[in-house]
Amino acid sequence: MERKAYNRIDLLRAALILMVILVHIVHFGTLYPRVREVIFMFFMPTFLMLTGYLTNVRKPTRQFALYELRILLPYCILVTGYACLSTVMPVRDGLAELTPATLLRTLCVTSIGPYWFLHRMMVCALLYWLAFRLEERAGTLAAFFLLVSLATAVSLFTPLLPAGNAFYYILGVAIRLFHGDLLRLFRPSAWAWIPFFMLALWADHSRWGDIATLAYSACFLCGMGAVEGVLSPRLYGWAGYLGRNTFPVYLFHPIFTMAGKFLLPAFAFDPSGLLHTLFILLTGTLGSLLIAWAMDRTRLSWLFARPRILR
Incomplete structure (x- = not known):
């Protein structure tokens, strides 16, 4: 993929994070x-689609195992920490009590907070890799249909992978395999924002299975391509850096969103809540990058099986 294409994908990832x-x-x-x-309604399906599109499983077993390990280790550490904090802090999906059984179920099945996405990444990537062991003997199409079959079976018979999550991940895989260029498929167009906002005003936002969700994602991808053209070079560079480093921001931002609740009295003068929101967005982004930088400097990044966290 050309550098320019990576830059556009980094912009998408920056907006999504x-x-x-x-x-x-x-x-x-x-x-x-x-x-x-x-x-x-649209940002996590789009993130899953991008993840499926960018994931490469045509690699030896050792390299794929390292890919999974580099998600699994931070996932286990941060889910455990989040679960412990949720028993004493007001969190929407927190645990009422912390026992070995509930913690094990949280890690392996339900996940908690925003970390469910990492869980789905690992499950989908494993199915993708297993299916494509067949590619050399039976071809790409056969391997793809095996992936669809495996994902369908896991979605139907286990709680590990909701069908909507599997669909958008596999859609990204399909674009990679059979079209090859997501950015040419979703061409830049400012006109895409018109149906996007119409859907925002009138669509039902309760189900991922609706065609509206797919339309949302498509409009967002096309519309963001148009946004690229109006950004200054400096802002575009910052967005690219953030897009390349969505992983540490995803890992560490809950520290700041949870702590932000205690800052509400300081923003009581703003009834709109927008100043508080902007402050948490900035501190969550910069603070997460700072934590990753500190881990790199102190070599604690090896806790996540990575020589460096920041890219």
Whole structure:
């Protein structure tokens, strides 16, 4: 993939990771529930599609195992920490009590907070890798249909992978395999924002299975391509850096969204809640990058099986 294409994908990832932080700011969700619903409707399906598109499983077993390990270790560490904190702090999906059984179920099945996405990444990537062991003997199409079959079976008979999550991940895989260029498929167009906002105003935002969710994602991908053309070079560079480092921001932003609840009295003068939201967005982004930088400097990044966290 050309550098320019990577830059555009980094811009998409930067926008999506800011939305991840935004929807986990509880005060914002309380004040603007409709906006939160709209964002939830398209941003995680789009993230899953991008993840499926970017994931490469045509690699030796050792390299793939390292890929999974580099997600699994931070996942286990941070889910355990989040679960412990949720028993004493007001969290939407927190645990009522912490026992070995509930912690094991949280790690292996249900996950908690925003970390469910990492769980789905690992499950989908494993199925993808297993299916494509068949590729050399039976061809790409056969391996792809085996992936669809495995994902369907896991979705139907286990709680590990909701069908909607599997669909958008596999859609990204299909684009990679059979089209090859996601950015040519979703061409830049400012006109895409018109149906996007129409859907935001009138669509039902409760189900990922609706065609509206797919339309949302497509409109967002096309519309963001148009946004690229109006950004200054400096802002585009910053967005690219953030897009390359969505992983540490995803890992560490809950520290700041949870702590942000204690800062609400300091922003009582702003009834809109937007200043508080902007402050948490900035501190969540910069603070997460700072934690990753500190881990790199102190070599604690090896806790996540990585020589470096920042890219």
